[in-house]
Amino acid sequence: EAGVAQSPRYKIIEKRQSVAFWCNPISGHATLYWYQQILGQGPKLLIQFQNNGVVDDSQLPKDRFSAERLKGVDSTLKIQPAKLEDSAVYLCASSSRQGPPKLFFGSGTQLSVL
Amino acid sequence: GEDVEQSLFLSVREGDSSVINCTYTDSSSTYLYWYKQEPGAGLQLLTYIFSNMDMKQDQRLTVLLNKKDKHLSLRIADTQTGDSAIYFCAESMRDDKIIFGKGTRLHILP
DSSP: OOOOEEEOSEEEEOTTOOEEEEEEOOTTOOEEEEEEEOTTSOOEEEEEEETTEEEEOTTSOTTTEEEEOGGGSOEEEEESSOOGGGOEEEEEEEEOSSSSOOOEEOOOEEEEEO | OOOEEEOSEEEEETTSOEEEEEEEOOTTOOEEEEEEEOTTSOEEEEEEEETTOSEEEETTEEEEEETTTTEEEEEESSOOGGGOEEEEEEEEOGGGOEEEOOOEEEEEEO
């Protein structure tokens, strides 16, 4: 079974530029999560999708961050414009709706904002 | 409120047992988890426990849950160098929302 795929692996941009991250979840997983992990901290939930609907985006800075999950499969997370404090690893995870929610994570995208 | 607390560091001698502790605040959490993160990698699910259980054992891993005190622990028996990583405690909330702690970095001494 293929795991959660994320790209790019690394991204370096200057502040005020835009950036987008892509995630392909495990096939058949209805729930998709985007987390932000700042160095030395735990993952912070940004947004959670159930199929193509948003379940929770209470911690997403909506003035600059946006995310979509068209057709309930792949997802993109965009930052526009980026700030220095957005430097972090952006992790995508997915889970099925069967049994306890067990998250499977991708390797993440490491973003550096200069 | 939603909060998961863990100590940041733990050093253990190879071959000894490691015990990583966690406290959480939401008494309605259904499942509690332990995830492992190695350098440059995403998080990997190690084990989980249903909130109406108080213990779960899986090979070298033992999870203890004290629901009254909202305290979760992970014991790793016979700690090996490959166990060196960051361990995250997590709780599930309503609608399968998963909240993570800040992680405990486990360092193995020779």
